[in-house]
Amino acid sequence: MSAAQSSMNGGVLGRLRGLPFAAAAAPLLLLTMLAMVVLPLPPFLLDLLFTFNIAVSLMVVLAVVYVMRPLDFSVFPTILLLATLLRLALNVASTRVVLLNGHQGSDAAGKVIEAFGAFVVGGNFGVGIAVFLILTIVNFVVITKGAGRVSEVSARFMLDALPGRQMAIDADLNAGSITREEAKHRRDELREETDFYGAMDGASKFVRGDAVAGLLILAVNLIGGLAIGMGTHGLSAGDAAAKYTLLTIGDGLVAQIPALLLATAVAILVTRLSRSQAMGQSVRGQLLGDPRALIVTGSLLLALGFIPGMPNVVFLMLGSACLAGAWWIARRARQAAAEAEAEPSVEAEKPTELSWDDLAPADPLALEIGYRLVPMVDATAGGELMGRIRGVRRRLSDELGFLVPPVHVRDNLTMEPTQYRILIGGAVVGHGEILPDRWLALDPGNVIASVQGQATRDPTFGMPALWIETSTRAQAQANGYTVVDPATVIATHISHVVQQNAHEVLGADETQSLLDVLARSAPKLAEDLVPKTLPLATVTRVLQGLLAERVSLKNLRAIFGAMSERAAAGTTDPSGLLAAVRGAIGRQIVQGISGGTDELPVLNLAPSLERLLQDGANSNALEPGLAERLQNAITQHAQRQEARNEPTVLLVPPNVRATLARFVRAAAPSAHVLAFDEIPDTTRLRLAGTVE
Incomplete structure (x- = not known):
């Protein structure tokens, strides 16, 4: 073996060793089934595999009975396919053994095939063939065909209802009835349900094809066994028929009974409704929940039991059992109703205390x-x-x-x-x-x-x-x-x-979400900003200040970068951080106002007014008479700019911008107040007026 081959084999074995057992079991099972088709199997191994096939079918049927919802057993279509492939591989392997060694006796293909064949045939090969054909017809015509039709209709209805159910989820999300996580969970569940019913529609075809394959394999075993027994091994027609018919019927029954169980499991699963209880509880609660059905049934059986010539004992026993069951169910219902009536009176004596859960928070x-x-x-x-x-x-x-x-x-x-x-x-x-x-x-x-x-x-x-x-x-x-x-x-x-x-809609949760978004593209910046440099509350205040003046938060990297840089220099006051951020994103602010043009019409302050405002900048308040005159002047300029279809922009010194911004926002909500250092060098300013 070459070094390259050794390296390749070592890599494959290493990957197999690294896989969990459950992940490695599926490919090994497929390889084993392929080997069963090609390689001859000894009778003991056939017995073991046939028994395993029956056990798997029983486990699947019981799992379907106990499952709460069909979607809880979403792996069922895959299990159905694997079980069908296993059964067909066993049929091929057993056919090889029957045709090769059938002349040696009834145990030539193992004890399981012999036992099934002898038990059903019972000395009459015609009865055995009839039983096998009846089982196959029941499986093919009744169970498989009905389950396939139900699967097809369910898949079609599910696909037709898919757009409406998706819109309903979106409507509940927009209405605030569910959270984004709940909406995502419901969408995932809807997708899984659609995939499941589509897969069940296709998987039911496997069961139908398996039933047809069972009939063809029976014919091949009978005809081939008779030909090989008489032509190759020199058996008489009677001996060949006795040996090969017994083996063929046993082989067919060993495969057909698990197929019937799986077809029944398919029919049960696709006709189930999604409920919070197992199938047994649902049947008991709905079929036997009303005692009137048992009363009428028991009365009819008792009436038939008194008719001469009828099996009186059987009818009388069953009728009495139905009436007794109806009495017991009615008694249990009366006890439950009495307990339900007593519980509120007991609870009414105890006053209910208020708790924090009774306080509903206000919606954002x-x-x-x-x-x-x-x-x-x-x-x-x-x-x-x-x-x-x-x-x-x-x-x-x-x-x-x-x-x-x-x-x-x-x-x-x-x-x-x-x-x-x-x-x-x-x-x-x-x-x-x-x-x-x-x-x-x-x-x-x-x-x-x-x-x-x-x-x-x-x-x-x-x-x-x-x-x-x-x-x-x-x-x-x-x-x-x-x-x-x-x-x-x-x-x-x-x-x-x-x-x-x-600015009132944005809260701490939204700020944290923005930081999470930033962490995807700039993880170091987000990590250093909160909580190492600034608390979340301060960052939220700065973002609210931007939104209050109609500044978008799209440029997260520049906004948080300016905050981080200014905080590293020792400024943690929200107003100082806001001024630093506005200076960093000045181009974005100006373009949002001007609509992308290079020219920006601005209003400036009269020199005397500017000096007056700068002198009182530390007080963050305006004298009432001055405030009234300033409000009237800004309102007149805003109306004039609106008539010109131009934005109202007041250009002021940086130290008075914050105070004037709050004042102007109340006087003229559509106006903007910009500081000198927020104007990019490439922007051409045009004086539109002076505020006196």
């Missing part, structure tokens, strides 16, 4: 609706609200840079039927009223003719609008109105509210 993001808006949430009734909310969450998560939590939708009977409320952390941040059977026609300012409808205002932006009928929708669009459906109105309001209050 919730939507409360009146009862007339409930159909908008039900996807089965054509409601589109959950789909709209799912799209809003996906878009906001992409824009803001963190995963927006699910919106927990619930009905509130204390509200008006057509009202809704948006809550963040249990506090109402937005509300409105919706007419679910109307369309909202918004007036963008260029309407050429009005349409008939109920006057209202858009709950999101306060624009003039009309609630119109569906029949007026086309006319309103032609007249210049922007027409939206009620689900879109609510989804748009949720989107606007979350954008304006994203």
Whole structure:
């Protein structure tokens, strides 16, 4: 043997030695079955393998009976295939032994085949053949065909229902009824269930083919045995028929009985329902749960027992047993009902104490609706609200840079039927009223003719609008109105509210998730930042400050890198860290405001106002009269910039930016306050006005 071959064999053996026993058993079993087809087996080994085949079939049937759900035995199609291959390999091996050594006597192929053949034949070969054919017909025509049909229908129904069940999981996830881990578990379970029923549809064909193979092997053994016995070994026709028929029937029964057991297991499994109890408990609870069925059955049997000429003793015994069983079941039911009635009275005497489990935490993001808006949430009734909310969450998560939590939708009977409320952390941040059977026609300012409808205002932006009928929708669009459906109105309001209050939606859990995301691409940065350099609460405060000024958290590496660098220099104050982060991502901030153009229109402060603000920078507050005049001036500039379709950007010194940002956010929410050091060198500034 060459060195290369030795190395290859050593590597293969090493890999086999490294495998667990369960992992190595499957390929060894397949190789053993292939060897059984090719190599001759001694009678003792045939006895051992036939007995093992029967034991495996019994174990499979019992496992199917005791399993709670079909999916709990998901490996069954593979076991069915392996058991079928083992049985066919044994048939081939036993056929070889029967045809080669059948002339030597009834034990030429082992004691198991001899025992089955002698027991069934009982001295009459016609009876043995008839019994074998009946077993095969029962297996092939009744059990296998029925199980195959049930498997096919189950697989087809499962595939047809797959899209709807996946949408139901997504709807429950968006509604907040389940967590992401539960949704992932349910999707995995749904995929396994689909694969299982598809595999069962194919595996039932193995059982059907095995039944056909049993008939053909019986014919081959009978015809071949007679020909070989008379032609090769010089036996008479009677002796050859006696020897080879006994062996053939025994061989067929040894293979057909396990096949019948496995076919029965297939039929039981595919007709099972998913319940939290074994099959025996289900049958006992449903078939024998109502004593009326036993009472009627027992009464009929007793009536038949009194008819002359009938087997009176048997009918009377069974009828009495049914009536006794009905009495016992009714007695047990009365005892259970009495215990159930007694338990509440005992518990009522003991006052229930409150616990922490009785306190339900506030949802990070919730939507409360009146009862007339409930159909908008039900996807089965054509409601589109959950789909709209799912799209809003996906878009906001992409824009803001963190995963927006699910919106927990619930009905509130204390509200008006057509009202809704948006809550963040249990506090109402937005509300409105919706007419679910109307369309909202918004007036963008260029309407050429009005349409008939109920006057209202858009709950999101306060624009003039009309609630119109569906029949007026086309006319309103032609007249210049922007027409939206009620689900879109609510989804748009949720989107606007979350954008304006994203800093309240982001919490410590979301910050930790962002750190986990960063750890995948920059593990050292994430490890050094929290908790070695900064606590999680400080990092959360900085991220909330960015979101409060509508800065996306997409550039995680730059944001956390700036925090880490500034903290290493000794700054742990959230305001100082926020200023450092804004300076590091200034290009991103400016591009988000300007829309990617190189020119940015800005407002500056009058020199006297700038000196006044810098002198009072340490107080973080403005004198009331100055604050009022400044608010009026910024509001006028914001309106002027909005009329020009340009952003409102106030450029100020770094030491007053934080104070002015909080003030401007209340006066003009659409305005931006930038420090000098946040403007990239490549950006061209254009003076749009001076705040006096």
